[in-house]
Every structure is written in C-alpha cells, then in structure tokens.
Amino acid sequence: MTADGAVMTGPCCEKDGSSRPLSVVVLGSGAAAMAAVIAATERGAQVHVVERATVGGTCVNVGCVPSKHLVRSAHLQHWCDEHVEISDGCRCDGVPNAHKLHASRQALVERLRWQKYESVLDENPHVTVWHGEASFEDSRTVRVRSLAAQATQTETLLHFDRCLIAVGAEPYIPPIDGLASVPFWTSTEALASDTVPHRLGVVGSSAVALELAQAYARLGSRVTIFARRGLCTRTDPLVGETLMQALLDDDRIRIHCGALVESVQCEDGVFKVTLTTSQAVFMTDALLVASGRRPSTAALNMAAAGVSWHAASGQIPVDTHMRTNVPHIYAAGDCAPMPQLVYVAAAAGTRAAINMTGGEACLDLSLVPWVIFCEPQAAAVGLTEAEAQARGLRTETRTLPITSVPRCIVHGEKFGFLKLVAETPSMRIVGAQAVAAEASDMISTVAVAMRGHLTVADLSGMLLPYLTASEAVKLVAQSFTRDVHQLSCCAG
Template sequence: MTELAISGMTCESCAAHVRQALEKVPGVRSAQVSYPNGTARLTLATDTPVAELVSAVAAAGYRARVPEAASGPSRDGFLDRARSWLGSGQKERSGGDASHVAVIGSGGAAMAAALKAVERGARVTLIERGTIGGTCVNVGCVPSKILIRAAHVAHLRRRSPFDAGVSAAEPIILRDRLLAQQQARVDELRHGKYESILQGTPAITVVHGTARFTDAHSLTVTLRDGGERVVPFDRCLVATGASAAVPAIPGLADTPFWTSTEALASSETSPRLVVIGSSVVAVELAQAFARLGSQVTILARNKLFFREDPAIGEVLTAAFREEGIEVLEQTQASRVAHAGGEFVVMTNHGVLRADRLLVATGRTPNTGALNLEGAGVKVDGRGAIVVDGHMRTSAPNIYAAGDCTDQPQFVYVAAAAGTRAAINMAGGNAALDLRAMPAVVFTDPQIATVGLSEAEAHQGRIETDSRTLTLDNVPRALVNFDTRGFIKLVAEAGTGRLLGVQAVAAEAGEVIQTAAIAIRAGMSVHDLANQLFPYLTMVEALKLAAQTFTKDVKQLSCCAG
C-alpha cells in the first residue's frame, strides 16, 4: 500500500476527482482518497512510477507528495526517487523560498490564477492599474445582465402573450433609480468576490499601478500614487483583459459616442439611439434600451450574427423588427458628426440622426503598453497574446489567460484558463479543452451555441446529418405562447455522434449546458432521444429534436418516450 499526501482539496467532490485521476494511471489497481485526512492510499503494480501519480494529481488541479514518514521499505528506492523528483515542489512550500508569481490584472482569469497559485504554495503579487475585479463584475457581464433583466420586466408590463387576460400598462422608466440598484449590486459583488478575498489572503500582495515588462524575469510598475516599483518573478501571468474597439470612422473620435461602458453607466434613456455593430454586445444593449423606451436603429455591416448559422440572425432580426427595432443590413457608417446635442451618421444608405450613438464593434486586447516584445512574448495581428492549450506564451515562465489572449472572450473561459495556468506554473500539465464550450447571447429570444455548426464541421471534412426543430413543436413554448426560435442538432453522418447544437429560444441559455455535457460525453442523437427529460421544460426540446432523426414528432403524444 502506497500513501500520498494530497493538498488543495476543499470538499468530497475534490476527493472524487483525485481518485478518478489516479485510477487512470497505468499500474494503479485501486485508489482510496480521503478529503478529511488529505491522503490517497493506493495499491500499485510493481515499479509504478510515483512521478506519474503526482503528475496525474497535478493535472487534475491538486498537489501530491510522498509523506516524510512513509512506512515500509521502498521498492527499488522508488519513494526516494519520488522525493527527489518532488524536491523543487517542496521548496515552494517553505516560507521565504516559496515561488513568486506575478499576476497582471484582477479580473476572472487573474483572480482564479492567484488563488490557485497560493493554494499550491506560491507567493503572489497582483498588479491592477484600475478597479479591482476587471471587466465582468464592473462594466461587463453583471451590470449588463441587470440592465437586460430590468428591460425585460418593463417589456412584459407593456406587452405579453397574455394581454387578453392580464391587463398591460405602459411602465414609467426611472433610469437613475435602475442605475443606482445596478451599481449597488456591482459594488456588493466586487467587494464580496474580489476585494474581501484579496484582503483575506496574506500570500497575495496587491500593487496598484500599471505594469510593463522590464525583461523576461521582472516587471516595472508605475505606481498609482507616484513612483515606480520593480517586481521580479519566477512565473508571470498576463491577464489584462480587453477594451471596446473603436472603428476608424471619420469624425467619430471627435464626438461623445458611447461604448458599452458609458451606455451601462448612463442615467438617461435617450429618445433615439443608433447602434453600430451586429454581434453580442450590440444586440444585447440595443434590445435593452429599446425596451426601456429608446427608438433604436442597428447598423449591421453584414447581417446580425453573420458568422453563425444563418437561421440565428434571421430569427433574431425578425424578433427585433417585430418589437420596433430597426435593423439596417449591409449598412456602414462613412462619417459621424455631432452638433447641437445631435449625432449625424452618414451611411451608404442615407443619413441617420440620433441623440446617442453606441459603438459596439468588438473588443481589443489590452496589451499595447506591456512591452511584451521586450519579454519575448508573441502577439497576433490583433495584439492578442498567442497561447497554447496550457496557457503558455512564447516566453518561458510567462503565461497568459483571458480576453488579452487569442482564446474566446468569455469570463468562464478566462477563469478556467487562469486556474490551469496556475497549475502549470507550479509544474502541472493542465490543458483547457474548448471543444464543448457553450456560448449565450442574452437577447429575447436568447441565442445559445455549443460545439460545431454545420459549416464548421464541413470545414473539418466531417460529413453531417442535421435536424432543425421549430419551437411550435415544443410543449413548453406552446404553453408560454411564445414559439419564436428553433433547436438545431448537428450530428456526424453514420454514427449519429452529437457534434453541435444551435438554439434560439426564450431560455436557450438554460438549455445549452445539457447539450454541452452530451457532447463532452460523446453521446449520439439516439442516446439523447432515449433520455428522460422533465415535462414541461424548454430543455425537453433537445430530446424532441433528437427524436426527429428517426420520427415525426408531430405524430407523437405530448410526452412520448
């Protein structure tokens, strides 16, 4: 029987993850992991390398070591060899000799990495030039979803499918009060999930200032309160996020246009709003402001969501137009002016006038001032740091995660990447698998996708068999009197293996994770069709869509298995 000391576990679920990781190592006959005791007891085949056991635990996000008082003689000295192999790792735990990790940023990726690095024995210096918490909690996900939800409530009071029996009323929008409510929740979450955690973690030192690489082993920080500080590091994580991209439209820079940051912080609802952009931020905020009382016009250079399955943009465009939102396709702004409190936007289809102009044309990585070249860190044409699946950059000992990299710009991707980067900075081998990455757009109806679209599968030379189920076949949508949208399943021809799902539905964001798990598990559409789904739920649409591969669902009873 061999025993390992396991650190980093926080619950019984962690113990299960460690056990599963160990059982995958060749030569492990049995593994018993105790969370309360922080141990793993293993029955091994002769000469099973302990280094492989330690590596497997590290890849799962935890740390293993051979206890100093391991009982019994070692087989061929393998315990001694393991202790030698782990020597540098033990050094990280020993006070002043602990590995020093510098983290640039304090958002989702940065915080996840800093906390995991501390958990694995490192000292961390976290450097933030602005507000603690980064984009998501301060000016992104949290405030935007509060605004969208408030706008949804206003919309339902004004109009719903049940107006014949539930009287509607035009709501009075007090934007300043909504903003105060929004900001209070932002402040609460920033303090609870970022500031207080940093204050309560002695191994993390927060430095307020702007960092740039001096070389591949140190940073120079221009301190917010004046002066400079040099921060040497053993490992460094760049997690500086991204900012709103501003297109080079003549005259735009001389006007008081909004980006999403200013729009979310505005205490007014303008009578006329023009939105330049056709993707996530543009459409979410366009619909929210329309529902709060603005007359909204969207300028789409192509069509809405033209990079996705064409049906997605078509359904959303129809829904927007039905609500009174004007969507101008194949339309570009050629010049912008502002005079007398009014924006004048010249386009290839005429002149538009508005009280406010929102520019939402994507986000640019915050990397320009870091002197990445001086540290040997490569970026792509957009300025995004190029990383591999382990968050390593082109420079040894420098890692990157989040929106400043060439990975998808989602906070949950950033946090997962930050955690894995910290594991790898401590000698682990954790990878980030994005093959079943779900994405949600919080419009009404919502848009949610995971895996491959038909076009992406064909680009990868995979033959597909796909089915699209409109929501008038879904009982939950029927009883909601809202059948806008569809569920589309993309399967591999022949095997039926589920490759991707695209959904447009009122609760598509609550549906898509089930699809992601099915893809991750390698399920076929036939497996999905035979699962039990609760009735009446929107997620049942996945089962019904899967059944269309072999049946006509219009000929089935309501909850036919």
C-alpha cells in the same frame, strides 16, 4: 489527476532548491487573473496582483453582471408593457425610472465585486494587491507605476519566478471619420448611463451591441443598428435570420445590414451618422459603438521581457498550457487568442496557475458553448452542419421549431428553433444551434451530452422534466426517427 486532466502536485517552491514560496506576478484582476490567483495560492505560491483600474475586470464591473441586470430590467418593462392588465385588476403600467435602474445595477455590481473579488484578495494572506500601471522591465521584473498624480507618483519593481498576463480587453474603436471628437458611448458608458435616449444609434452587431440595443429599445429608445454584415454570421445562417426576425418584431428597432459608417458628427447633442454604402444620414441622440474588443496589451512593454505578441491584434500567442514564447511567462483570457468569454478566461487562468506551479494542465477549446442574451436568446455549441461537412463528416440534422416545444407554447414564444447536428453513421451529436427564450438552457444540455459523447438515441431515451426548456433537446432527438407532432405532449 483531476477530471479535466490536470496533474496536481503539492505546495510549490522555486527550482533552485530553496524552500521559499514561488513568487508569481499576475497582471490584471478579472476572471482569468482571479482564477489563477486562487489556484496558485492553493498550491503554495506567493502572489502579487497588479491592477490599473477597478478590481474585478470587465465581467463584474462593466460587462456580464451590469449588462444582464439591464437586460433583465428591460425584459420586465417589456413584459409589463405587453401585459398591462395582469389578472384580477392588478396593473403594471407606467414608464421606467432609469435613475433607479442605474442605482440598482450599480449596487449589484458593488456587492458582487466585494463578495467575489475584493474580499477574496483582501482575506488571502498569500496575496498582495498593487494598484498601478504595469510594464515589463525585463523577463523577471515588472515595474508598477502608482496611479497617483505625477508629483506624488511612485514606482515599485516586482521580481517574479512566474508571471501571468491577464489584462483582458477593452472596446475596439473603429477608424470612423469624426468619431474621436464626439461623445460616443462604448458598452461601459451605456451601462453607466442613468438616462434613456430618445434615439440611440448602435454601430456593430456583436453580442454586446444586440443585447444593449434591445434593452434600450424596451426601456423606450428608438434604436437603429448599423451592422457591417448580418447578425450572427459565424454560425448557422438560420440563427441570424431568426434573431433578425425576432428583433424587428419590435417596432422601436431598425437594423441596417451591410452598413458601413463613413463619418460621425455631433452638434447640440445630436449625432449625425453618415453611411458609406448609401450615403444615407441618420440622426440620433446617443451613439453606442460596440464593434468588439481588443486586448489591453499595448502598454506592457513586452519587448523588454522578450514576449512575442501581435501588435495589430494585441493578442499574445500561447500554447495549450497558456505559455508564451518565454517559458516562465503565461497569458490567459481575453488578451490571448481564445474566445472572449468569461468562463473560458477563468478556465484558462486556473490551468495557467497549475502549470506555473509545477502541474500539468491543458485547455481544451473543442467544446465551447456561447449565448447572446437577447430575447429570444441565440446560442450554439460545437459544429454547424456546414462546418462538420467541411471537416469531411457525413451528417444528419433535424430542426425543431419552438412551436413544437410545450414550454415555449405555454410562454407564447413566436420565434425560434433548436437544430441538432449528428455525425453518421454513429449518430453522435457534434453540434447544436438554437434561438429561443431559454436557448442557453437547451444548448447547455446539449453541451453536457456532447462531452459525454452521447448519440441521438441516448438523448431520445432520456427522462427530462415536462415543460422545461431542456425537454426540447429530447424532442429534437426524437424527431430523427419519429414525427413529434403526432406524439402526446409528454410522450416518452
């Protein structure tokens, strides 16, 4: 048994008693799919991967990797703008070269796609990759239609013992009047652009929306965000309030909360965005629609296999073992009802593969940290104070402003906090929320502490390096019993 509770067995074979390898078909080649392919082949399966687009899925091609490259580039540009005179006469003024940034971003994507996806598949003798559109023929067969032109299109039938649906998700397009007839951006186009629009409108307040909005603002765009509600509305309200304050500190960003877009028009390259709520009209040179993502399941013909799915949401219900209602067909990642996070998808894919090949593994989603990579970052793990109390827990909380964290002081951070939620009387940590330049590191530290069921006292007594983001975790824990403002800067 592994540390995560998975029961490992030897090389798998079909239960008919034959010695032939188990035949597994994996639909997709993103995070969940790749994790499953690796785990299944390690356990003796013969795997067929079907991919209709580019190998690697969302994260490496049009998601995490290019977006974080863009965010980092925008951060460096912003830093240069704020610090034209660095030291000893060194200067870093000038305007960003969007074409070079795009070329660098694309080179990174191609390098990582080859290193982490294409070469892994190509060099595995137990894997066959099929490029085409997959659909179920029955509960044991997948039909693959090649991506060639209609006249030369071919079809292949793949018979399987087990199947994993890991087709991921695609941008959700809201029903806005006129939107379908204008050349709007999704995150895919925003990350592929080699230009920076003078004015950018952003529909949505998702993590993707906020990250790209700030990045483009720092590269020179005047950005207007149309948020249907507020920011980060599913966590502690202080997160959204603080992030809003930080984003609006940039005079190139405007945020309209409670904004419902009624219609969109485009004439001579200029977008006209009309709001339902106020009938206000906004003019932009590009329009990014980032209202979330929807599972890419509609074309799979799951009825032929007897697989249940929710047509409205596109999601495929699964149990904690990633099984659908058809016992030998599994689903994992963004197409299943779980957080749309790449590390969750990979964990789900691995567990699906273990279960498909005779093992036993469950996916525990009780402790899932998340991060929005704006500057400052927003991050959280576990329960908010309100969620804990709604579950009948008695709680005690402390909120530490970043102006009390040595590293944040040195870096000149203006906006942010770290909040710790503890259950009483045990004082075990049950949640945390943060807004800070390195909130991801703070929350990762708390997540490890929560996995170990640590208490406030445990965190207070830990030795953490001075002038690190993680030191904030110790300081906020100490604030439960002491006034940290009265301590020396590295007091134990």
